[in-house]
Amino acid sequence: MALTLFDKLWADHEVAILEDNVSLLYIDRIFLHERTGSIALESLVADGRMVRNPEKVFCSMDHIVDTHVGRTDETLVPSGKQFIQSTRKASHAAGIKLFDINDPWQGIVHVISPELGIVQPGCTLICPDSHTCSQGALGALAWGVGSSEAEHAMATNTLVVKRPKNMRVNLVGQLPVGITAKDLVLHLIAQYGAAGGSGCAIEFAGEVVEALSIEARLTLCNMAVEFSAFTGLIAPDHKAFDYIQGKPYAPKGKQWEEAMVYWAGLYTDADAVFDKQITIDCSHLAPVVSWGTSPQHACSVLDKVPNMPTNIEAGDEASYLRAYEYMDLHPGQAIDSIVIDAAFIGSCTNSRITDLREAAAILVGRKVANGVKAICVPGSKAVKRMAEAEGLDKIFIQAGFDWREPGCSMCFFAGGENFGFRKRVISSTNRNFEGRQGPETRTHLASPITVAASAIAGRIADPREYLL
Amino acid sequence: MKPLVMHSGVTAAILRTNIDTDAIIPSREMKLVSKQGLGEGLFASWRYTEAGGRTPNPDFILNKAAYKNTSILLSGKNFGCGSSREHAVWALAEYGIRVIIAPSFGAIFYGNCIRNGILPVTLSDELIVELAEQIQDPQKHQLTVDLINKVVISATGLSYPFVIANGCQTMLLEGLDQIGVTMKSGKTIQMFEQSYRQKRSWLFE
Numbered sequence: 043m044a045l046t047l048f049d050k051l052w053a054d055h056e057v058a059i060l061e062d063n064v065s066l067l068y069i070d071r072i073f074l075h076e077r078t079g080s081i082a083l084e085s086l087v088a089d090g091r092m093v094r095n096p097e098k099v100f101c102s103m104d105h106i107v108d109t110h111v112g113r114t115d116e117t118l119v120p121s122g123k124q125f126i127q128s129t130r131k132a133s134h135a136a137g138i139k140l141f142d143i144n145d146p147w148q149g150i151v152h153v154i155s156p157e158l159g160i161v162q163p164g165c166t167l168i169c170p171d172s173h174t175c176s177q178g179a180l181g182a183l184a185w186g187v188g189s190s191e192a193e194h195a196m197a198t199n200t201l202v203v204k205r206p207k208n209m210r211v212n213l214v215g216q217l218p219v220g221i222t223a224k225d226l227v228l229h230l231i232a233q234y235g236a237a238g239g240s241g242c243a244i245e246f247a248g249e250v251v252e253a254l255s256i257e258a259r260l261t262l263c264n265m266a267v268e269f270s271a272f273t274g275l276i277a278p279d280h281k282a283f284d285y286i287q288g289k290p291y292a293p294k295g296k297q298w299e300e301a302m303v304y305w306a307g308l309y310t311d312a313d314a315v316f317d318k319q320i321t322i323d324c325s326h327l328a329p330v331v332s333w334g335t336s337p338q339h340a341c342s343v344l345d346k347v348p349n350m351p352t353n354i355e356a357g358d359e360a361s362y363l364r365a366y367e368y369m370d371l372h373p374g375q376a377i378d379s380i381v382i383d384a385a386f387i388g389s390c391t392n393s394r395i396t397d398l399r400e401a402a403a404i405l406v407g408r409k410v411a412n413g414v415k416a417i418c419v420p421g422s423k424a425v426k427r428m429a430e431a432e433g434l435d436k437i438f439i440q441a442g443f444d445w446r447e448p449g450c451s452m453c454f455f456a457g458g459e460n461f462g463f464r465k466r467v468i469s470s471t472n473r474n475f476e477g478r479q480g481p482e483t484r485t486h487l488a489s490p491i492t493v494a495a496s497a498i499a500g501r502i503a504d505p506r507e508y509l510l
Numbered sequence: 511m512k513p514l515v516m517h518s519g520v521t522a523a524i525l526r527t528n529i530d531t532d533a534i535i536p537s538r539e540m541k542l543v544s545k546q547g548l549g550e551g552l553f554a555s556w557r558y559t560e561a562g563g564r565t566p567n568p569d570f571i572l573n574k575a576a577y578k579n580t581s582i583l584l585s586g587k588n589f590g591c592g593s594s595r596e597h598a599v600w601a602l603a604e605y606g607i608r609v610i611i612a613p614s615f616g617a618i619f620y621g622n623c624i625r626n627g628i629l630p631v632t633l634s635d636e637l638i639v640e641l642a643e644q645i646q647d648p649q650k651h652q653l654t655v656d657l658i659n660k661v662v663i664s665a666t667g668l669s670y671p672f673v674i675a676n677g678c679q680t681m682l683l684e685g686l687d688q689i690g691v692t693m694k695s696g697k698t699i700q701m702f703e704q705s706y707r708q709k710r711s712w713l714f715e
């Protein structure tokens with residue numbers, strides 16, 4: 043029978059079928075972070091259980107650590123220090139690998155896992171963080187879970203999972219200059235709604251996806267959860283294999299050869315059937331920016347804040363009105379006239395080396411507009427090292443950006459650092475929900491180059507005007 | 511976990527769509543290194559007059575006298591979308607919510623509900639609106655949910671059947687802990703692992 047990539051990954055990990063559409067799946071990799079790691083580990087122990095296979099469990103300090111240079115366990119997040127220290131203690135006690143604050147590989151979990159070769163094609167990986175779907179970019183089945191599920195996976199190396207549907211998003215045509223994976227995925231969500239991928243494992247395919255770098259593919263899959271998908275994934279190709287080869291946790295020698303044989307079969311068969319398919323021609327896309335409080339509230343940087351759709355459902359109407367109010371915008375305002383208070387480049391969505399290179403190319407020789415607070419937080423220590431070796435840090439600093447230590451930072455507000463009450467931020471992150479970046483902070487999602495261009499302009503700007 | 515077989519309780523309608531986990535419990539309310547003490551932070555941004563404060567916002571439904579003992583929520587579609595934080599469900603559970611009725615749920619959130627003894631009931635948009643109308647009268651804002659027969663019964667006696675997977679139903683009915691259930695299949699897991707390890711040795715290094 044013809045199978046999709048997802049079908050193959052599912053079948054290869056199916057320990058038992060529990061009932062219609064619910065299976066016990068084998069879990070190859072578990073990633074924890076300090077926000078919930080100690081809760082999961084301690085609650086496991088409290089129930090008299092232990093980590094079944096500590097070599098399969100990893101933990102990163104990323105969510106609430108301070109990102110200022112010279113940081114310690116102290117952080118502005120209320121009781122953050124306690125989270126950090128109890129996670130350290132619980133990780134050591136459980137015998138799992140911890141990427142601690144000063145570890146040379148520390149960084150945001152979804153950045154370091156690919157970077158270290160921990161996620162690999164054909165493996166299952168779970169993490170109590172919804173953007174775990176990013177890692178599907180390497181042909182893995184990776185998805186975000188709750189704390190109890192992380193405990194379940196640690197105790198049994200399995201999870202009870204309801205089988206999602208198969209969906210394929212075909213991205214065809216040729217991506218214009220200045221349009222990134224972030225624009226693509228925001229466009230997709232704006233077109234088909236934030237619930238468009240609900241209940242589906244989404245395979246991204248087509249010539250546009252093939253042409254994307256692995257890092258751009260990670261951005262694409264990162265946002266699958268904002269489309270309400272179970273996860274996103276991409277068939278691994280030579281780019282993926284080249285990317286993995288030589289990474290610290292990648293298979294080596296004879297095992298590399300064996301792995302390659304298996305990986306070569308990880309693609310969707312020609313006549314496999316999807317429950318749902320979407321095709322988007324990407325040849326005429328413009329940079330996309332969100333204007334409201336859901337990732338589906340997004341449009342081209344050349345557009346105006348849209349009117350409420352005429353065919354809107356009752357509940358959606360209220361959320362539209364609330365979005366205008368919260369964002370302090372009204373229909374008809376030109377997107378590129380919206381003045382910003384801050385610019386943020388960071389998060390597991392867009393903080394990898396290529397993101398920083400592209401942003402730096404816009405910032406070089408330019409200055410952030412007066413009054414705009416601009417911050418860049420590299421996704422990992424490795425990204426930061428690379429960037430500094432290339433001199434990107436100097437470009438960011440000279441332009442007026444803060445240059446930070448790796449972490450999730452202001453991707454989300456945990457009671458610590460934030461941009462301030464009702465401040466307007468253009469941000470390379472993934473969520474523009476109310477309060478996501480701070481009390482009443484207004485978030486506009488965009489690509490790193492749109493963020494860089496907007497930081498210079500002091501208002502939301504089209505990055506293509508700066509691409510010289 | 512408390513089993514859920516038949517539950518009657520005060521029902522509050524918050525008919526917004528896409529009520530995300532940040533709205534259910536804002537990040538700033540997740541201060542504790544434990545699952546307890548989160549009920550206070552439930553819907554904090556709506557429930558209190560200011561961020562981090564504790565002055566009740568009199569306009570928010572759960573602060574109204576008639577809704578003091580709310581244990582059932584009626585909501586718009588995609589309830590619990592957003593982050594995977596289980597704190598959202600822990601907060602709901604600690605507050606005393608036992609049933610949430612909505613046209614659809616965030617996928618991770620749905621599973622988290624089952625694991626924490628909260629019943630997510632999926633009903634169509636139209637039926638949600640109909641139910642909301644029926645419970646508008648504070649005399650009739652009580653609903654009954656019968657999980658054995660998979661039906662919601664309104665105070666006026668109308669019944670609304672719903673669908674739930676057998677596994678989820680059993681876990682809620684018996685108040686089971688999923689890890690304990692799976693551990694009973696320890697042998698099956700070991701056998702699978704043995705052959706899997708031979709085929710994918712590189713994943714065991």
Ligand code: SF4
Nearest residue numbers: 173389390450453454
């Ligand atoms: S950067 Fe943001 S989305 Fe990514 S893992 Fe951290 S908190 Fe989650």
